[in-house]
Amino acid sequence: MHGFGPVAVEPDEPVFHAPWEGRVLAMLFQAVGFGWTNIDAFRHAIERMNPVAYLTVGYYGRWLESLERVLVEAGVLAPGEVDARLEGRRPPPAPLPESLPHPVSGYERTADVPPRFAPGQPVRARNLNPAGHTRLARYLRGKRGVIHRVHGAFVFPDTNAHGRGEHAQHLYGVRFDAGELWGADAEPSAAVHVDLFEDYLEPA
């Protein structure tokens, strides 16, 4: 998207602009850290926000709405439970799901197979357009780059966000020249380095 104008820098910005922002952050950290949800499901909830709301409610506004949504979807909160509390009602709490919490540690895993790509190898980001969550940014799809680093295996967000398992796979640092990404409008002498999962890539 374009048209956002200059990057607005706030001088001497506080860590939090209001106390509730810090409390939302800390609730999310616990919800993820203790395994009531996972970071990928949370990011996908943010992506599903109404686009106008996404751009207008602010960073922690997005977190607040999406934390509630992801906890409703996990069965930790009943639909409407927060609204009821705001209206002063206290319906009996729904039982928590037996499968939760499900704590996991970090995102790095081991892979069953060796890496498919090696440093220096030319690759192309596949033109994937899944309906759900992905960490393959749109501006990279179909573009050619070069592997510059093999990071190890990590939890695959595209499945983990949807409760379909971790499916850890190799992650690569891929270098894309600005000219490949932006064509004749590219600035000279620039490149973008992006970390991409093996399933996002094909040999080029």
Added chain:
Amino acid sequence: MSDHAHDDPITRRDALRAEALESILVEKGVVRPEVIDAIVRRYEQDIGPMNGAKAIARAWTDPAYRQRLLVDAWRAIAELGVPTGPEIAPLVVVENTAAVHNVVVCTLCSCYPGSLLGLPPSWYKSPSYRARVVREPRTVLREMGLEVPPRVEIRVWDSSAEVRYMVLPERPAGSEGWPEERLAALVTRDAMIGVARPEPARLAHG
């Protein structure tokens, strides 16, 4: 466009909703209020760019440390004994040289080495920075006050997975012979993101 004053209606609404959500989650045992307090306190008091700055200053004065920082950043940072957040994400330090300038972004959300630099500033999380710095980095940096000479390649690091990036800026001319502590005071959060350069004049006049 993404920030609100304390007293505007959206912020008031969100404050109430966050309070209601917290009360429910505490009753259910999903979150613990004392852990919320501890996390908030940690980010407000203990974790911040001064921790990353110590690693940069050490790297400027100790070539062997610089090498360790570039090869295995978390292990090198652990040597300094600075408080950091949970180190669940790998960290990669990328060095600026006479030929390369690095700058960090997360286009898909706002991923950031928060356990080392503190929470990201609003501008880092803004749609403007996220959308523009990959496409026109030189222009964005110029607008933010950093002129990168045309002969210098700009590398934009889009942290789209769980690896986090921090920039090792060039040691500025005029800081020769400075002790580590004074050097660390030159290293701003923005310099470790790559949108500013350490400026000795900033200290001299400050």
